[in-house]
Amino acid sequence: MGLALRSIGLLALLCWQLPSAHAQARRFPPPRPPILQVAGAEVPVRLTEARIDSRVMAGLSETTIELTFHNPNARVLEGQLAFPLAAGQQVAGFALDIDGELRDAVPVAKAQGRQVFEAIERRQVDPGLLEQTAGNQFRLRLYPIPPRGERRVRLVLRDSLPTVSQGLQWSLPVFFARQAEQVTVKLEASGTGKPVAVGANPLGFTVKTGAYVAQWQGRGADLPAQLQWSLPLARSTDVVTGLHEGQRYLLASVPVRASTAPRVLPRxxxxxxxxxxxxxxxxxxxxxxxxxxxxxxxxxxxxxxxxxxxxxxxxxxxxxxxxxxxxxxxxxxxxxxxxxxxxxxxxxxxxxxxxxxxxxxxxxxxxxxxxxxxxxxxxxxxxxxxxxxxxxxxxxxxxxxxxxxxxxxxxxxxxxxxxxxxQQPVDVADVVARGVEDVNVDAASATQGWVRVTGRVLRPGATVLLSLRGGGSDPQPITLDVANARGVEGGLVAHAWANDRLAALAADPSGAPASKVLAQQFGVVTADTSLLVLETLEDYLRYGIRPPAPLRAAYDQRHALTVADAVTERKRRLDGIARQFAEREQWWNTRWPKDAPPRPKQESRSVAAPGAMAMAAPPPAPAASMALDRVEVTASLVAEQADASSERLAKSAPKANSGQITLTLAPWAPDSAYARRLRDAKPAQLYPLYLQEREQHAGSSAFYLDVADLLLASGQRDLALRVLSNLAEMQLENRHVLRVLGYRLMQAKVPALAVPVFRQVLAMGEEEPQSFRDLGLALEAAGQYEAAVASLYEVVVRPWDGRFDGISLIALDELTRLIARERVDASAIDPRLRRAMPLDLRVVLSWDSDNSDMDLWVTDPNGERAYYGNRLTYQGGQMSQDFTGGYGPEQFSLRDAKPGTYKIEANYFGSREQLVTGATTLMLRLSTQWGSRDQRDQQVTLRLKDRAETVLVGEFEVK
Structure with missing residues (x-):
């Protein structure tokens, strides 16, 4: 079952630096010029044209950036445009060319946006996704960039300009354009004095229709490292309003007496x-x-x-x-x-x-x-x-x-x-709003003499009365009269209010649902909300995403039918799971022969049906390539069960073995040079040596995994968990790395730490059933049984992509075992799916890489191998469906084990993706007397080399 390996070029675009921002002003050291790179491509992608249009009014700026990329290579590329923004700057719009026309993105929940993008990318059609990664950093993902073709992208940035002693500070994000072959810049500022250039600046402003305007054309290389202006602002209260979807919003800039009195510090x-x-x-x-x-x-x-x-x-x-x-x-x-x-x-x-x-x-x-x-x-x-x-x-x-x-x-x-x-801060002593709701007062710029107020206006004659105090002075009463406010076109004022509300909600995680709704309402990219472009109306309907205006009427007309179809599909799926579960019950109830098989049969690569008898020729016993570490696991003769019918059946059927089962594991150790040096060190030298080695291996997740294993083995548990936790720091938006971290925390027996990690994985990958299963198992290990049942049941009832067929039955085994053993309320579970089926032996194989093919092999005392081509053995060992698309799990089950040796192996065919740990990592869970109070588990983690190989994991010895 070999897999063709396909290399996808990855476009790493525009890597630069931006400085910090604070209440006084943004000081911008010259950023590094953007760099366009294509990993493994023959010729770099070119930024052929950049257009930057920026306007300022009422202390707010809106900048529209249009970029045209040309791919001179002969193959399709995926593009990633990563860029940071200064504090206060925010992405408020994104569009991607579809059939020659720019199509606006629509706001979606971040997890949904990523799921949809990756699902559509597999079909090789046109999605575009803009998301926030860490801090105020953003990433735009495009697919495809056609061979010898172009893609156009439009970004909209909005900013509340920081105040300085002279007024406002306006900085243009020219770093987008400095690699462009051709650049056009258009600027407009209204409601302020004439912009005064800060540093070298090729743009000169003239007056046109009551505003200051400027324009420039040339090569990106001719632009200075930064373009910045000071905008003189009269020290008087400025109140403006703006309309958004029928709702009016308020923005006021209020001059205040800046505090200079020193603050008394506590002892x-x-x-x-x-x-x-x-x-x-x-x-x-x-x-x-x-x-x-x-x-x-x-x-x-x-x-x-x-x-x-x-x-x-x-x-x-x-x-x-x-x-x-x-x-x-x-x-x-x-x-x-x-x-x-x-x-x-x-x-x-x-x-x-x-x-x-x-x-x-x-x-x-x-x-x-x-x-x-x-x-x-x-x-x-x-x-x-x-x-x-x-x-x-x-x-x-x-x-x-x-x-x-x-x-x-x-x-x-x-x-x-x-x-x-x-210095003593300026605080808000009191706010009295009449006809205005959701008022936000931002006093962060008070040291420069300004306070900003935003709110949602309910009636024309609304007022806001502020009382500010600070610097040891008496409260300053200020009245803001909406009736005398001037109107501002566009969504700038509403966007400023939305950003203030989002900032206020960020103080408490319980405000996350409200933040998500607000961000999607205003199209703001946040840690929980992204912007997504799809190619066809069918794509919007398939994923339940309301499209931009040109497609909206057709979407609304067809969407109701799609919702009804989804309800029908869920019921149809549940009925199918119930039929498969009934077939597994039939397998479990069957008394399989425990004598020697009558005759050998050639292995077949076709998959045997669960109810059919299939037998493979005994493979030659491979020479042991490593010693086995013995782990004694013994269990009582009869499994303890909660399900009455299961218990009666188990007691009536004579056991084929005495209940004495020993598990031996194959040791595994990394063979890298650093691992050998660390193994040779004394325990007290391990952590200092790790710190020395870290600089050379800081980007390798495998390095941290290996060091954590060595520290655990030396008894330095706290340091091991610290080193292991670095995986959470490496790639904040990579669920594959976090999934490995969660597995290792489970192996280290700290499920309380694994649960929040798997919650993060679920938030990033809800379209993958493994995310629900991993969380459910971690919740169970942490003693949160009801939550574990709910998470595992999602694996059973949700419709999944066809590449995940088979996982529902595995999760159902784990669900019914948990309900039976811990007496968990099962009223929400379909009655057809509640029976627990305990086992003598159970092995589950999972792995950490998507689009990878791994197989679980179990060879029994008859010399018969259970694997994807022989899913049912002579003595009743059953193998789950084959996973060829990544992650697993694959499961071997045997209710009544014949005495003898059972050899467990993992066979790796290969991966079609870049591996996050440098090599595929296997996670195996081997259980005896599974589903009873005497259940014993061993978890094994192995890392494979990046080539096809077969690995001996361990052996069961049944007596």
């Missing part, structure tokens, strides 16, 4: 220091410079340090004496950056006056919720990670606790951000 400060693996991309020198000024202002006090990685470390106390914090500084400098980011895994101390979190905000492990602080405890945050910062999360957390987010990209920026930390 006890909590420092939350993120020392996870991603901390290596932060500027530690800049962060320490902020702390130096902070503790100098403190003078004398006490700092409680909590180091955050995959879990929080025990808090430590450090003194600050007259600004001297040298002991703490040296401790921070010596900390290795390692492990995942569990930013919610710490316990607040009520004696602490305020906390400072130093982190990029990328929480990727454990709880996503900030621990509850006392009402009088402030929270500040500091990040130097630039566009890799999860700005919405950190702003929401600090804003909810009367603090601020400080962002720096170098030590030179430190003086500019210190007022946010050391």
């Amino acid at each position: 006890r400060i909590g420092l939350l220091w993120d020392a996870s693996g991603s901390a290596g991309s932060r500027d530690r020198a800049a962060e320490l410079a902020v702390l130096d000024r902070y503790f100098n202002a403190l003078g004398t006090g006490q700092v409680q340090l909590t180091v955050l990685r995959d879990r929080s470390e025990t808090p430590q106390q450090f003194p600050v004496t007259q600004g001297d914090w040298s002991a703490l500084r040296e401790y921070l400098r010596a900390l290795p950056n390692d492990g995942a980011s569990a930013l919610g895994d710490w316990t607040p101390n009520p004696a602490i006056g305020e906390y400072l979190l130093v982190s990029d905000g990328l929480a990727n492990y454990g709880s996503q919720t900030l621990p509850t602080l006392s009402p009088d405890q402030r929270l500040y945050a500091l990040s130097s990670a630039g566009a890799k910062t999860d700005t919405p999360r950190l702003r929401a957390w600090t804003g909810a606790h009367h603090g601020q987010l400080l962002q720096v990209s170098s030590e030179a920026e430190v003086p500019g951000v210190m007022p946010l930390l050391l």
Whole structure:
């Protein structure tokens, strides 16, 4: 069953850097020019044309970027355009050319967008997907880019311009265009003074119809590294409104007296220091410079340090004496950056006056919720990670606790951000809204003398009364009158309100459903919402996605029929599963012969029906290539069962064996040079040696897996789990890597850590039944039985792609066994699917790579091999359906095992995709007396070389 291996060129586009953004201004060091690359392609893809149109009004900007790519190669390519944006900038639109016309994308849930894109990509038609990855970084996926052809893409970016002392700061994202052969730039600014260029700038503004306009054409290489202007702004309250889908929204820019009074710092400060693996991309020198000024202002006090990685470390106390914090500084400098980011895994101390979190905000492990602080405890945050910062999360957390987010990209920026930390903030004392709902007040720019207000207007005569306080002065009363507001065309004002609401909801994970609805309503790309373009109306109907306006009427007319068809299909599928389950019951109830088979039969590659007898010729016993490690697993004679009919049948049928079963496992060890060096080290030297080796292998998930295994074997469990958790840091949006992490956490017997990992996998890959099954098994191991049943039942009842046929029956075995053993409520389960069928022997094989072909082989004492071509053996061993498309699982079941030796092997045919761990990883679960109270399990993880091979996993010895 060999598989043809197909190489798909991957387009890595536009790799650059953007600096951080903070309340004072965005300081942009010149970004690196974009680089267009095609992995394995003969000729790079060219950016032939770029058009940038940007307009500014009411302190908001909208920039439309149209890019044309040319593929000079003779083969189809998939494109990936990865780009970061500064804080405040947001993707608000995306279009892709379909049949020569640009088609607008529609907002979808992020998981659904990815699922649909990958499913349609397999059919080699035209999808386009734009999604947010980590922090304020985005990725656009295109397929196909035709051979010697072009694709056009349009992006729409919106931005609330940051305030500076002179007014507003307008920065144009020219990094999109600097590799283009031809560039056109058009600019328009209204409602401000004439734009003043900052640095080298080829554009000059003229007045046209009440606005300042500019235009430029040329080569992208002739553009400066950055284009930036200051927009003079009168220091008076500016109130504007905008209409979106019949609803009016309010935006007000309010000048306030900036606070210059120093803030009284508490004597006890909590420092939350993120020392996870991603901390290596932060500027530690800049962060320490902020702390130096902070503790100098403190003078004398006490700092409680909590180091955050995959879990929080025990808090430590450090003194600050007259600004001297040298002991703490040296401790921070010596900390290795390692492990995942569990930013919610710490316990607040009520004696602490305020906390400072130093982190990029990328929480990727454990709880996503900030621990509850006392009402009088402030929270500040500091990040130097630039566009890799999860700005919405950190702003929401600090804003909810009367603090601020400080962002720096170098030590030179430190003086500019210190007022946010050391001066008395401007707080909102009171808000009284009449005729306005969902009011948001953003005081982040108050240090520059501005406060922004947004809201949803319910009636024309609406007003908002603000009372602001800060700097030791009395509250400042401010009245915003909607009746006198000027109108602004387009969706800029509504988009600004939506962004403020999303920022407010980001403080609490419970607001995620509301955030998702809001983001989809306004077409905003967020951590939970993406933009998707499909090629045909049939594609939109197939996946239940309402298309853009030109296709909407036809979609609405046909969609109702599609929904009715889905209900019918679900019932038809459940009936089919019930029939297959009845056939398995018939197999389980059959008394299979335990004597020697009457005659050998040649192996056939055709799949035997479950109810048919099939026998293969005994294969020659291969020479043992490795010693076996013995693991004693014994069980009682009779399986304990909850299902009464199953129990009676089991007791009435004589057993073929005494119930004594021994499992031996084949040892496996990586043979890389670094693995040999680590194995030769003493236990105390393992972790320091790992840190030395890490720089050369930081991009290899296999490296972390191997090191974690060695640390576990040496008894250093906490360090092993830390090293293993680095997989959560490597590729935040790669469910394949996270799935391997979850499997390894299960193997390490920490299901409580595996459950949130598998929840992330499910969120990314709901179209794969393995995601529900993996989560269900982890929930069971964590003792959450009802949730486990619900997750496993989804595998049974949902309709799946044809390449996943067979997994439903395997999950159903696991579901019925769980219900019977743990007495879980089964009322929601179809009555036809509730019978538990315990087994003497059960082996399940899974693997970590999609589009890969793996086979489970079990050879019994008769010398007969059960495999995909011989699914039913003479003594009743049954093999599940063959999985040739990836992940598995494949299952071997034997109710009553004949005494003797059972050899378990895995046969690998090959993979059609780039492997995330460098080689396919196998996960095997071998069980004796499966489904009874005496069930014993062993989990085995093996990593194969990237070639076809057969691996001995272990043996059962049945007596």
